[in-house]
Amino acid sequence: MIVKFNDSFYNLNMNSIKNQNVESPKPRVFTGIKPPQLKPLKVGLLNPEEIFKQIRESK
């Protein structure tokens, strides 16, 4: 079976895409991290560096 590519259909759609006035998104300015309300089950034990190290070494 031979499938013919419909040039007119392709061009019609490509032209409609090209003619769209697409604005580039504005860069996001950092507004800070909102700390969540957390209830720790342990206190004074957490070292994030160690956890990220474990994550990286496990990959």
Added chain:
Amino acid sequence: MNPEFIHRHYVISPSVAVYGALPPEILTPEIQSQASACNAFLSRAAFHGAELHQPMVFYSEITLFAFQLQQQGFFDLPDCKALAQSVLSTSWEWHFPTTDDILDCLFETQNLFDSEYLALAKQLGCPFICTNPDVKTKHSLIMPVQYHAWSSSGTLDAFPPTES
């Protein structure tokens, strides 16, 4: 670099980012100064309207970090989810670093995570803020990326680009 000076753009390591969301009282005493310094940096960046950039691998790292906190019994699952959402839903600029840049960095760092952050900093030409002084060694091979690391005492060690 003057620590008071704020650039317009930075790439931020995940450990610097989580210090902005974790309560200081649960951190080990030896890193509390570092956490405080990172928090102060994030506040200054927000105040000055800086743009903070992340590679997509940041998403995985923060998610895995939250999972580990739950697995290791630091928080219940809802709190771990809240932590991940809080860090991930903030106003980062997300990027896919180019494969070429990642591979260039990977050959030097031997670590895909470091490579993504350094490749992005290289691509954007902006400083990489992290807490891992080992990056100094790796970074020195990947000029002209500039990087700064917070020491455990909370001071900022700056390593501006040098002639390659």
